[in-house]
Amino acid sequence: MIEVEHLFKKYGDLLAIQDLSFTVEKGHIWGLLGPNAAGKTTTMRILTGYLPATDGKATVAGYDIFEQANDVKRIMGYLPENVPLYPEMTVRAFLHFVAEIKQIPATKRKEAVERSISLGALESVQGRLIKNISRGFRQRVGIAQALIHDPQVLILDEPTIGLDPAQIIEIRQLIKTLKGDHTIILSTHILAEVTQTCDGVVIINEGKLMASGSLEELTASLQEKDGVFLRLREGGKEKVEHFKNIPGVDNVTIRDDGYCIEWTRGKDSRDDITRYIVDRNWGLLEMRSLAMDIEELYLRVITGRTEQ
Amino acid sequence: MSNIWAVCKKEIKSTFTSPIAYVAITVYLVLVGFFFHSLIWWFNTQSMQMAQNPYYLQQMNINQMVFSPLFHNISIILLLMIPLLTMRLFSEEKKIKTDELLYTSPISINQIILGKYFASLFVLLVMLFLTGILSSLTFVFGNPELKPILIGYLGLFLMGAAFMAVGIFFSSVTENQIVAAVLTFGSLLLFWVLNWASYSAGGIWREVLNYVSFFQHFDDMTKGILDTTDLVYYISFIFLGMFLTHSVIQSRRWR
16 A cells, blocks of 8 residues: 655755665554654655655555655545644634645535544534644644545554543544554554554664564564563572473573573463473462563664564 | 635635734724825815816816825835735744645645635735725715726735735745745835836836836826736736745755
8 A cells, every 4th residue: 555665865965764665555554663863754744745755766555656646645644743733723614624625525525524523522622723722632633634534544643642641542542443444654652552553563763764564573583582481489490490391491591580481483382381380389470471572672673683 | 726715715714813914904094094084185275275276276186186196105005014914824834834734735836825825815905995995985075087096906906916926925935924024025125116226227227127116017007007018017026926936835845
């Protein structure tokens, strides 16, 4: 659905994006991650047609974003980092204006405005001036305007910024419900959001692609071993040797009053380990996976570190 | 066309929700009212004095003595007010980042520019219409010639439209509204007084300066003379303003 090939963007002498390539399949949600000034917003601005690229190619739903910009704009919704709102307009008048410039036919405009008001849960503020509503509501008006023409592709630049925890959950739910019918790229600094909503990630740093793929693929490529951390009622060094005897286990170390037991990726020794402990009545207090979480994955990709 | 109309409607609404338009139009009306009253009063006094001499009384012409100077006065007030009405058109969009919404919508830069320009022309028409009420009163109490007045208003409209083309251009150059207004005012004033330099210039320069200056083209129209040269001048000026605005917006995005 979205294909980016060897994209470059220069601002004067500054190279904001270098040789960026990635693909997002139809109906998927993809997270765009990276530190501040990594080039996330620039990438999004190029995809939405706000900025031209210096070099490279990108297509959205088969349309070239430079040659067929208007076709792309017609099927794309965009929530920029700074939500574009006219403070002196009411929420409803603003959404009506957006419906007009997104070329929704006059007969369907009212219905589209109603739908976007209900999607953004804006019923209570629809008649108020945008300058008088809270930041959370403004963010939701921004999301509502991006969805108003029911676009096939959605580009959301930090969609949950400025929202309270309950609203963040609501917006995440909303994004998840859009999955399937819409292809979505979102950028965020909240990594938990990525695991909860995204199918895959594109990680960029200093304008360069660091990694791209589904979370499982990326974890697999960065981590050779799998394992668990477990805590028993009574610890002790002597148990290390016991665990090493379990078939498949490669390595056992003591950490924080517990044991880290690792095996080669692809196998799963959890059943064997549990049975071993239960049979000996050692009292299993805690057992959790040592698989890399998104924070660790992100940091490893950004800093270029591989398996520790 | 519907895109232009959408932008135009939005701009008209924005203009009339901000206090700037009301303040500018009110000040404009107060000043025009003052000049109109002074001119009528002066014309009245003159008529009383001339009443003893039928020959001189016949020479009294309200078009020449009231309307021609009134149109000149209005043009100067427009020169002061129009920069305030056009300053926010593009600079505000840039400042509050709403340009990102416009440029990522399936709507062309030309449509955005025209929508905004037509909205400012609407404000100009409102201003001229309101002063037209004053002018029409003279038909109740006197018998001025209609045609020169209409041509005078056409001149005011065309000149105001040219001023607005300059204003919209400077608004696209900066995101600071004050800077846009000052640049617009400065360049309009320069174009206004350019013909002064023609007195000291010689040869082709005299003609060029005279042609480029607003004053020369407007002066004819206040007297009720409609010349295609003047029409061509104003329309070219408007097109140049639109073209430069388009170039600035386009080049900013490519930078």
